[in-house]
Amino acid sequence: MKRYTQLPINQDSNQKQIKEALRLMTRDAVFVARNYYTGDLGAIYTPEFTDFKLWAPTASQVEIMIYDGYYGSLKKTMLMQKSADDRIFEKRIEGDQHGLTYRYRLTFMDSTVKMTVDPYAKAVTVNGHRSVVVDLARTNPEGWGDRMPPFENSQQAIIYELHVRDFSVDENGGMTHKGKFLAFTEKGTKNKVGSPTGMEYLKKLGVTHVEFLPLFDYATVDETVEEPVEYNWGYDPHNFNAPEGSYSTNPYDPFLRIKELKQMIQALHDAGIRVIMDVVYNHVYEVEHQSFHKTVPGYFYRYDEAGKLSNGTGVGNDTASERYMMRKYILDSVKYWVEEYHIDGFRFDLMGIHDITTMNEVRKTLDEIDPSILLFGEGWDLATALDSDEKASHNNASFMPRIGQFNDGLREALKGNDFDAKARGFINGAWYMEQKLAKNFMAGVDFGNYQDPKQLIQYVEAHDNYTLYDRLVAADPNLDKDSLIKRHELATTIVLLSQGIPFIHAGQEFLRTKQGVRDSYNSPDEINQIDWMRQETYRHSVELTRNLIALRKSEPLFTLNTYDEIKECMTLLRADYQIVAIEYKRDNERLIVVFNAQNNRVNYPLEEGEYIVKLIDGTVHLDDGTVTPVIDTIAIEPYTSIVLKQYLN
Template sequence: MCFGKPMKDTFIEAKLVSPKLIRIAFLTSLPFERFYATLIKDHREETNLNVTRFASSQGNAIAEALLETPLELGHSYFVKSNYGLVPLSVDEATDFEGFDEKFDAENEALGSLYEKDGTLFSLYAPLASSVSLKIEKQNENVFSLFCLSRKENGVWSIFLQGDWKNAQYVYQVVNSEVLRETIDPYAKASTANGERSVVLCEDDFLLPQWKEGLKPLKSYTEAIIYEGSVRDLTISQNTNIIHKGKYLGLIEENRHTKMGHKAGLAYFQELGFTHLQLLPIYDFKTVDELHPEKGYNWGYDPSQYFVPEGSYASHPEDPLSRIKDAKAMIDILHKNGFRLIMDVVFNHVYDWQTSSFEKTVPNFYFRKKENGQLSNASGCGNVLYSERPMVRKLIVEAAKWWIDFYGVDGFRFDLMGLIDVETVRKIEEYGKSQDPSFMVYGEGWNMGGDSKVALSSMDNAKMLPGFAFFNDGFREVAKRFFGGDLSERDAFRYCYLGSSEQTSTSHPRFLSPSQSLNYVECHDNKTYYDYLHYTKNISDEKELLARSKLVLGAILFSFGIPFIHAGEEIGQTKYGKDNTYNAGDDFNEFDYSLLDSRYSMALYFKDCFLLRKKLSFLSNASLEEIKTFTQIENISSGLRITFSGDLEEFKEVNVFFNPSNEPFTCMLDADQDILLMDGDALPVGIKAMSVLVPKCSMLVVALKKAIS
């Protein structure tokens, strides 16, 4: 319906700036006249506005009108004046005091809820004056349009009788007289590239999750985490993996490289890690799902939080393929003894302006600075307003969906320091109620966050005792020390104990080593090989690989949670680049041809994995117990860590680290078994009372208990 337009050479904007106050702004070349205005509600009711202020200057004017009662949201409003007619923007209402309480829909089931005899559609849109459902039944190729009804809490809903399984739909939402078409923020299924939401029948996907056979975790420190992406781990042309770049490629059995070494799932089994952390597998924006070969992205550009990424599906044109394949991947990983950690980005979205969030509730989902500007603490243009109850609801519901429907075993939170403490606690509480071994950890950087509530940074580690944090202190110290900077030795002693012990120079960073995720590289860092080569200017290949093995040994035999980036175990390069999020397969894929040439390195780390599991005190001891049986001493240019006491089958275990370019010798009190070594010294399997620790290497020896 057309109501006219502003006068020539005149711009007018009307905005609700408080529950009872409308502000009208003018830009005009015309002389100002006596001003009057009326408010039109739902294209019918007209009410004269009480203009309490009018000020003008050089073609600009401001008028303010005071309402007798707070404006009732959920209706269409226009302001008509002697300067023209304009829609009334109510977007500012989301910042009014009491908005969240008035429009509390935390107990509502949002999205599409399918039953064979009918489907309920519900959308949270408290500002909207109308919401329509545009829907097409499967294989009919004809859309129908239905108007939804509004509840007082701002939820619009409709129940459609009949069987709507796999129907495709979008919403048409009118906010402040602007109609925008949007997918469902709570949709569980989607067409390719997120063009339409799809009604999902959950009962069609009731598959076993195979969790019963997974070994329970007594502590996070029993985990050994291996990080990669679906595409990077399967795309190589040097294997016979069939589903390259796909969910199913991760679970193909008996795959191998061109030289016959194990690849894919078989390679994971050979390494023996406990947890596979996958880069985002929810739906992300910037890869064309129908033509994934034309683009590349890690997936830190979220689009749909409840829907798996379609470019990894075997048939991305089929909305159900991504669901079937993602569930199968997780289920088969479980069946083979691996737990799956999902990398989640609940701190920002790809593009806030075109997101389903902004289209359904403008000015609501994203955090602002005190001056009203959008926060960019994430560096990605926006930050989710996680502490807002209905935003928290969406985040928590998405997490629950992945836990219940897909069976994920934990979350790695991207930029966790931007998410409020209460939200991540709710996710932790639910995850551990379903599985006590559920893991939660993330990037705890303090990035400001533009929030007045406690955020989940490392500064608040005491508020999050059940969370682990990427320990960037360990990362930087270990990189330098094992790269040959011997001045970092004392700093590494602190990091070795999980950054949890008071020293003369450092306060505890964490409550215990179970909060310290120990690593030297992850997806968005330079690889350690590249750090040594391009930053430390080490060019000798033998030294580069020796130091690469040494630092991984340090990760695996320190107190805390070992975290390994795929390819780190074979000294993989990204040619000096670090944040290769869109650089393509050449920089990011797991290099199986390199594995063929350095397979002995992979086997060495398999032995490290096995020995860490055998030395259970590294993962099961409390901080107080660690203090009683651990002694760290400087020896020559390296370190000797001695564990003594009741260590199961051992009376004493010694770990030597030598990051220097000179070997050193150490005398022991008795002949000890060499459990693990790297270098040119004595072979494993014999005893020694005097041990040579080669340059750039680690050595583990142990004294077994006497057999009574």
């Protein structure tokens, strides 16, 4: 691509040529290197005045458009001054400006005029069309205090992924604030037969972290409609630093959505559950209508050699995290969410679009606040306009310490390729998955591209995958129900006992179905909602999941911290004929773990002796009170697991 260090224009150039020159200039290496700003941006509030600062180096003029209230007509415009170094436009407005509603109007050299919200807006009007100045202290709920104390050991984390609306909208869920942040503040909710739902259910399940699909303001759900016609998970970013209004009880109030999100987080923290936020900095919904492109056209996105937007995300654009101001935006944003909302972790959507340096800088930024904040993402190797050795992909995980990666190796070893509904894995008939399963279960100990096991997020299903239940049904539609349930439980058992950080998709523990829809991002409630009565049908699976979580927490050998520990403590005893057996040994303690994916009972040979039974035939024994007589074999039922324990002399 031709590089421009100055505008190749003259007085006779037409507007189209000028616009193209401006767009190319913003991607020029010299422009990128020189035109950056390190200070605060956005509407910086104090009770005495508010400073407005906008990075717009290619604009010739910027005005603040001030409105009469949140939804009134334009009241006045105020010209902003360009800073001495020509990098930002700024304006101070005296007095307490809490609630002032504004947009920016930018004029460019080609006479183009664009109106936009503030990219750094922290409060917005309905559907995010206007920015609002906010005194954030006034949005704090009663009792809002400090962050939770640091999480002792990330290896102890158990992540539960859910969506605000999906989790609370079911009529059988017993929640009053259906589809809202406040659903998570409701206590004592039950389904129609009296079983706990909502927060009560989460507390009882025992997970340590809840990962929410996007909480920020997104584009395609009309917040003015009480029952939205459009459904979306939120992977269509609009305002990255303001909460989504459809989850508020009054989306017209710019401050209520902030307060109610804080109330939700506060309720989870009070229950001892930490909050992970799914963030989508890798793309925007519509480039031409997004504030990045309106403020500095051409700068915030990657382009291929033909000058077209890079599309590794598959949604039409990739942000350019390697450019200073895009990187700064990401760092400023995560810091804001942590400091203002007490967020405990981030899941980066399509993290492989971003560059290694940016992700390491995110880790550094979080460490300065709380090193126990979790950071992980989808490190897929995506076809974006960035060199392979710069991508924050799983191939480069060793260059990103303490940043986790979703391990699709375990997922596919368990159930087969996720893009093929008929594919098979270890749990349902694939005879060649045993070695792959064992290595991934041991956190990829011999893979060589991870620094420690905590970098692997271990899972079998997630929001945009087929649910495991749907995959099992598709592969074997005539399979008897008992075998299907046991296969499903076997997979969940393997995930929850694996080295690394286990991850559960909401409802996985009661065999969630999305009626065969894989990526149900825009499917209606009927497909996506959590069916709170399903826990009754699959009560055994729910209890098994709960007890496996407790077992993992109680046995330190399931949460080893380093690969040296894994190599020292774990030995693969067998991985063939749909059997995987592993021995753990440390100090005076020994565990034997065996997974049987055969459709018949297996008599597994043991060293002669007595064994404490921790798991057998789908039943967990949390104490050490269940002891075998002296035995040299043990029967393992089809599609089940055993965990045996011994204390050594």
